[in-house]
Amino acid sequence: MITEWNEFLSIAQDSNDFKHYPLLNEESPFVISYYQTLIKTELLQKNLLRPLQERMEANESITDLRHFSRFLHVEDIIYTDDIQTVVSKIMTGYAAIQSKDNLQFFALINLANPTEGLRTDNDTENEFSVVGPKVGFVENIDINLHLIRQQISTPKLIIRELTLGTLSHTRIAVVYLSGITNPQHIETVEQRLQTIDFDIIFDSSQLDQIMSDNSNTPFPLFLSTERIDRVIYALTLGQIVIISDASPYVITGPTTIFDFFISPEDYYLPWILSSLFRLIRIFGVLFSILMTPAYTAVLTFHLEMIPQDMLAPIILSRKYVPFPPVLEVLFLELTIEFLREAGARLPTKVGQTLGIVGGIVIGQASVEAALTSNILLIIVALSALASFTTPIYKMSNTIRFLRFPLIILSGIWGGLGIAIGLMFMLTHLLQLKSLGTPYLAPLYPFRRRSFADSFIRSSYSRTARRSAIMRVISQWRYDPDKATQKRDIDE
Amino acid sequence: MSTSIRESAMVSPFFVFFLVHANIVGIGILGFQRTIVSHAGYDAWISLLLAGASIHLIIWMLYFMLNAGSQDLFSLHELCFGKWLGKLMSFVVLIYVWMAAFLILRSYVSIVKQFIFPLMHTWSTTLIILLLILYIVAGGFRTVTGVCFLGVVIPAILMLPLFLFPFEYAHPNNLFPMFSHNLTALIASAKDAVINYMGFELVLFYYPFIKRAAHSQKWAHAGVLISTLLYVAVAIVTFLMFSHGELDKIIWPTLTMLKIVEIPILQRLEFIVISLWLFVILPNICLNLWGVTRGMKQLLGISQIRSLLLLLISLAMGSYLLEGTTPLLMALDFYGKVSLVFIYGYIPLLFVLFLLWGKKRSTARHQTPGPETENAR
Numbered sequence: 001m002i003t004e005w006n007e008f009l010s011i012a013q014d015s016n017d018f019k020h021y022p023l024l025n026e027e028s029p030f031v032i033s034y035y036q037t038l039i040k041t042e043l044l045q046k047n048l049l050r051p052l053q054e055r056m057e058a059n060e061s062i063t064d065l066r067h068f069s070r071f072l073h074v075e076d077i078i079y080t081d082d083i084q085t086v087v088s089k090i091m092t093g094y095a096a097i098q099s100k101d102n103l104q105f106f107a108l109i110n111l112a113n114p115t116e117g118l119r120t121d122n123d124t125e126n127e128f129s130v131v132g133p134k135v136g137f138v139e140n141i142d143i144n145l146h147l148i149r150q151q152i153s154t155p156k157l158i159i160r161e162l163t164l165g166t167l168s169h170t171r172i173a174v175v176y177l178s179g180i181t182n183p184q185h186i187e188t189v190e191q192r193l194q195t196i197d198f199d200i201i202f203d204s205s206q207l208d209q210i211m212s213d214n215s216n217t218p219f220p221l222f223l224s225t226e227r228i229d230r231v232i233y234a235l236t237l238g239q240i241v242i243i244s245d246a247s248p249y250v251i252t253g254p255t256t257i258f259d260f261f262i263s264p265e266d267y268y269l270p271w272i273l274s275s276l277f278r279l280i281r282i283f284g285v286l287f288s289i290l291m292t293p294a295y296t297a298v299l300t301f302h303l304e305m306i307p308q309d310m311l312a313p314i315i316l317s318r319k320y321v322p323f324p325p326v327l328e329v330l331f332l333e334l335t336i337e338f339l340r341e342a343g344a345r346l347p348t349k350v351g352q353t354l355g356i357v358g359g360i361v362i363g364q365a366s367v368e369a370a371l372t373s374n375i376l377l378i379i380v381a382l383s384a385l386a387s388f389t390t391p392i393y394k395m396s397n398t399i400r401f402l403r404f405p406l407i408i409l410s411g412i413w414g415g416l417g418i419a420i421g422l423m424f425m426l427t428h429l430l431q432l433k434s435l436g437t438p439y440l441a442p443l444y445p446f447r448r449r450s451f452a453d454s455f456i457r458s459s460y461s462r463t464a465r466r467s468a469i470m471r472v473i474s475q476w477r478y479d480p481d482k483a484t485q486k487r488d489i490d491e
Numbered sequence: 492m493s494t495s496i497r498e499s500a501m502v503s504p505f506f507v508f509f510l511v512h513a514n515i516v517g518i519g520i521l522g523f524q525r526t527i528v529s530h531a532g533y534d535a536w537i538s539l540l541l542a543g544a545s546i547h548l549i550i551w552m553l554y555f556m557l558n559a560g561s562q563d564l565f566s567l568h569e570l571c572f573g574k575w576l577g578k579l580m581s582f583v584v585l586i587y588v589w590m591a592a593f594l595i596l597r598s599y600v601s602i603v604k605q606f607i608f609p610l611m612h613t614w615s616t617t618l619i620i621l622l623l624i625l626y627i628v629a630g631g632f633r634t635v636t637g638v639c640f641l642g643v644v645i646p647a648i649l650m651l652p653l654f655l656f657p658f659e660y661a662h663p664n665n666l667f668p669m670f671s672h673n674l675t676a677l678i679a680s681a682k683d684a685v686i687n688y689m690g691f692e693l694v695l696f697y698y699p700f701i702k703r704a705a706h707s708q709k710w711a712h713a714g715v716l717i718s719t720l721l722y723v724a725v726a727i728v729t730f731l732m733f734s735h736g737e738l739d740k741i742i743w744p745t746l747t748m749l750k751i752v753e754i755p756i757l758q759r760l761e762f763i764v765i766s767l768w769l770f771v772i773l774p775n776i777c778l779n780l781w782g783v784t785r786g787m788k789q790l791l792g793i794s795q796i797r798s799l800l801l802l803l804i805s806l807a808m809g810s811y812l813l814e815g816t817t818p819l820l821m822a823l824d825f826y827g828k829v830s831l832v833f834i835y836g837y838i839p840l841l842f843v844l845f846l847l848w849g850k851k852r853s854t855a856r857h858q859t860p861g862p863e864t865e866n867a868r
Contacts, residue, residue: 301607302762310756413616415766416603420619423638423769424626430637431630444637446505 002103004083009033012090023097024052029063034095040113044095047074048109065099065107076110091169115140122248126393127227129265136226141171141245148175148241151232156180162193164207168200171245172207181238182471185254185435189240204244204251205394213433218401220260220394221434222251229264238472240435254435256442256469258454260395261285266457275456282455284386289402291383292329293410293418295376299325301414313375320370326411332372332380333403335362340384340400441469501700502636504707510697511550511714513639513774514690516721518598521768522743523687523722524729531680532735533665534672536726538680543719545681546688547712549834552842554708557698560853561845564695565789570849571841578790585786587829588696589802591689592779593809594826596620597819599772600810606746606765617810620769621803627777628784628799632700635781639774646771650764654728656752661731685834686827687722690775691715692834696782 012018017037023030034044051071055062062068069077078094080086086096086106093112099105120143124136137144145159160174172193176186192211201207205224212221225231226248231241234252242251261281266274298305299318306314321328339358343351363381366372383403390396402425409417432439442450450467452458464480466472527535561567564584568577600613600620608616627638694711701707729744741747752760780802787798813819 302759304759305757305762307753307756307758413619414607415762416607416616416769417619419766419769420623423623423773426641427623427627427630427634427638430634430641440637444640445503446640 005086005103008083008087022100024049024056029100030065031098031100032095033098034090034111035093038091038093038113039095039111040116043111043113047072047111048095063099063101065097065105068097068107068109072109074109078108079106080108081105088169114142122226124227127225127230127264127391129227129263129268131268132264133227133229135228137228137231137243137248137250139246139248141173141243144243144250145173145175147228148231148235151228152177152235157235160190162190164193164196164198165201166197166199168202170201172201173243175235175241175243177235177238180236180466180472180474181240182473184471185240185437188435189242189253193242201244203247204242204249205247207242207244208251213435214431217428217432218398219257219429219432219439220392220398221255221432221439222253223255223259223392224249224251224394225392226250227264229267233264233267236477238466238470254437254470255439256434256437256454257429257439258442260392261390261455262453262457263391271457271459275458278455278457281389281391284389285399288383288386288399289406290418291379291386292333292376292403293406293421295379296325296329296407297410297414297418300411314373317373317375321373322370324411325376326407328372328376329380329407329411330404332366332376333407335366336380336384337400437469437471442467496699498702500632501702502633503702504704504710506636506640507694507701507707507710508714508717509640509643510636510778511691511694511711512718513642513771514693514778515688515715515718516643517690517772517775518595518602518768519687520722520725521602521745523684524726524744525738525741527680527684527726528730528735528738529680529683530676531672532676533730534670534677535680535684536723536730537670538677539684539719539722539726541677541681542684542688543715543722545685545835546691546715546719549838550691550694550708550711550715552838553692553694554705554711556842556845556849557694558705558708559845559850561849562699565786566853567695567841567845567849570852571844581786581790584695584833585783585790587833588693588779588786589783589805590826590829592776592783592802593806594819594823595772595775595779596806597810597813598823599768601816601819602743602746602765602768606743607762613814614807614811617807621807624773624777624780625799625803627773628781629796632697632781635774635777638777642770642774646767649767653749653752653760653764654725657728657732657748660751661728662734663731665730665734666727682831683827684722686823686830688715688718689830689834690778692838693778693782696785697778 009020012033012035013020015035017035018033019036020031020033022028023032032048051073052062055071066079078085078089081104086108089108090096093110093114094108095111097107097109118140119138120140122136122138123134127136135147137147149157149159154177156177156179158176158178162172162174163169164172174186174189174193189211193207196207196210198206198210208220208222208224209215214221222242223230223234231250231252235241239252239254242253261278263277263281266278269277299314303311323331335358339355339362342358343355345351346354359381363377367374367377387396387399390399405424406418406421409421411417413420429440430438430444438445441447442454447468449465450469452462452465453467457463461480464478465475466477468475524535527538531538556567557563561570565577565581568580568584571577572580596617600616603616604611604613627634691711691714698704725745729738729748732748733741733744738744746761746765749761749764750759752758754760757763780799783802784795784798787793788795793801813822
């Protein structure tokens with residue numbers, strides 16, 4: 001026991017920020033140990049040193065550690081003789097006090113300073129919406145939990161915490177609504193989290209990958225978001241939310257592929273508009289994936305498909321291009337990818353300038369140098385634009401990726417190659433599962449009722465029922481009859 | 492013999508509609524018109540209805556036997572023929588099912604060659620499609636069902652509208668005078684049409700994978716009904732478009748008909764249709780192969796992934812050996828005859844045998860678990 005403590009001391013004292021000294025003066029019967037970098041010095045003085053000094057001056061003799069709780073105004077004092085607890089508490093910003101008579105017994109006082117150096121609020125700049133709240137999550141789990149708790153004020157909101165990461169000891173919270181969320185999903189999540197053995201967890205996106213159902217897929221199986229409203233909505237639909245400390249992104253699951261094309265703004269606009277916008281997003285994805293492969297296929301193999309009137313401009317624009325279409329397409333797609341990567345890595349202002357320089361100058365110049373055709377330039381630019389319509393960043397990355405195998409397949413087998421590639425993709429989607437829930441639902445397995453909020457958003461009176469895909473315990477969110485009274489004409 | 496099936500591997504009865512429909516409609520719908528008009532002329536659409544009606548009857552027989560206790564083809568054979576003869580018959584049926592898969596694949600590749608890539612070697616296309624099949628069938632029955640579902644829905648959305656275009660050039664007079672052929676001619680044409688309905692018999696394989704399987708019968712009938720109507724519709728559009736003399740010279744009338752479709756930015760849509768037809772033929776091949784792998788597991792105890800690899804190699808070799816259109820047409824003709832025997836000869840025979848003693852045995856087996864009583868024979 002005591003040797004364990006001494007081992008810890010000998011390692012810790014190599015570090016300059018570790019403090020280990022007798023309290024107040026040399027004659028004092030108590031020894032204190034803590035990490036200076038983890039605690040708030042103000043708290044140490046106000047909560048520990050000053051009251052102790054006052055007692056000393058009043059000539060009260062304090063010999064027992066247990067007397068501390070009598071005069072210290074700290075809520076969080078732990079008495080223990082378990083060295084492991086002591087060490088882990090010291091590592092999270094507690095001060096450990098021992099009596100010189102009995103070195104095996106500790107009082108642990110919370111002086112932690114968790115929010116030091118962290119921002120306390122966040123704009124939702126990566127998932128922007130014009131309408132709706134602008135506050136997003138931050139890097140602190142307590143603030144994040146507070147933000148959620150503030151929105152859902154019911155005791156049904158359950159927060160279960162655990163610690164993960166052998167080096168980082170990151171706090172992870174699993175949040176769900178009891179009585180709504182399927183207990184089987186909760187069990188799956190907790191079981192998967194508990195079996196994780198990993199050294200450092202920086203971000204919830206890592207958890208996403210470690211605990212996903214299929215790690216060999218380009219598709220995200222959990223939705224990660226920084227928007228509070230999206231998380232609240234996910235909770236009310238019976239999904240589970242996983243928060244990791246030090247991560248401004250929160251992941252929700254189980255998800256289906258359609259969730260990734262939903263923007264919170266859809267719920268703030270009239271349902272007719274938002275349905276149209278959702279369809280446009282899905283069409284955007286299809287366009288983005290299929291347009292350049294289609295160009296390759298048609299120009300390589302199926303020139304007959306172009307009507308006579310259109311053939312002339314296409315031939316003219318490709319007149320001086322020396323490459324086969326597939327190389328031309330790959331060249332231009334790569335250029336766009338370079339621009340995108342560079343734009344993402346560079347500081348905002350430089351990135352913007354570079355985008356303009358790259359987009360306009362390189363594009364124009366490569367057409368004039370006869371490296372690509374005008375029409376292809378338009379198609380590639382449009383399909384890049386279309387891929388940005390996806391609200392979730394991870395999904396738009398996936399879409400970015402999917403194009404390339406299709407381009408190569410279409411360069412080899414033309415239209416048949418595209419069909420083969422699409423079928424591979426669809427089969428993969430058929431097999432994917434997120435927390436055991438089919439990824440392609442409500443399409444397959446077919447759930448007619450869940451279509452109300454999938455690729456369209458129906459009116460609120462039609463989305464009163466929770467989606468059956470999540471296999472929730474209670475189905476109704478609210479009474480739809482109360483919301484809309486049915487009336488006949490002229491009544 | 493039979494292993495119990497996990498709930499998570501099963502599909503809901505509703506999907507039987509897609510399983511039946513997707514497997515009936517396949518390569519045949521691209522070119523069935525020419526064969527059916529040889530006897531009944533342009534009254535052949537009545538023959539299609541007749542053939543469809545007979546398929547309903549056969550489906551009813553199949554479901555009667557399956558519902559009455561025999562879970563699938565293999566236990567049905569065992570009930571009707573006893574252990575060893577039953578196994579032999581199952582094996583023969585497996586070869587028949589394999590042959591269907593092979594002929595569909597081979598026909599599709601030959602259509603691709605004929606219409607899209609006249610100068611291409613067929614082996615590369617065959618190979619990539621076989622890879623795709625491997626990926627699908629290795630995903631298990633649920634994935635195969637999913638492919639059946641998508642293989643109905645996607646082509647329906649994208650292609651059915653195309654059949655409205657030929658109406659521009661329709662000659663309604665082609666259909667008249669109606670009912671000018673006698674019943675014998677109609678039946679003779681119906682006999683030629685039946686090969687296009689093949690694929691429904693796979694219910695003998697996937698029946699145990701359906702939740703509340705007895706309730707799926709109505710969906711099976713619906714699948715046959717919709718397929719029949721689709722055939723009739725396509726046939727009538729074709730008859731309106733081509734005269735009898737023209738039709739005699741066209742191998743794939745449906746595709747030829749789609750050549751006239753033109754939308755402002757694209758023409759010659761048959762390229763898209765043939766490419767997307769992959770979605771229509773894949774369910775056929777995949778479900779057939781899945782059935783064979785399951786059969787080999789039940790009969791010989793070979794793991795499904797191994798037999799799948801074996802089957803794919805056999806398909807590749809077969810495609811390599813069967814070069815050219817003439818042998819393919821001969822093989823298709825042979826297959827048509829076999830399937831006639833299978834549907835109208837073999838299944839009714841099974842039905843009679845099942846009524847004679849199989850049913851008694853199956854109830855006996857259900858009441859007293861243990862070795863089945865041989866004396867019932």
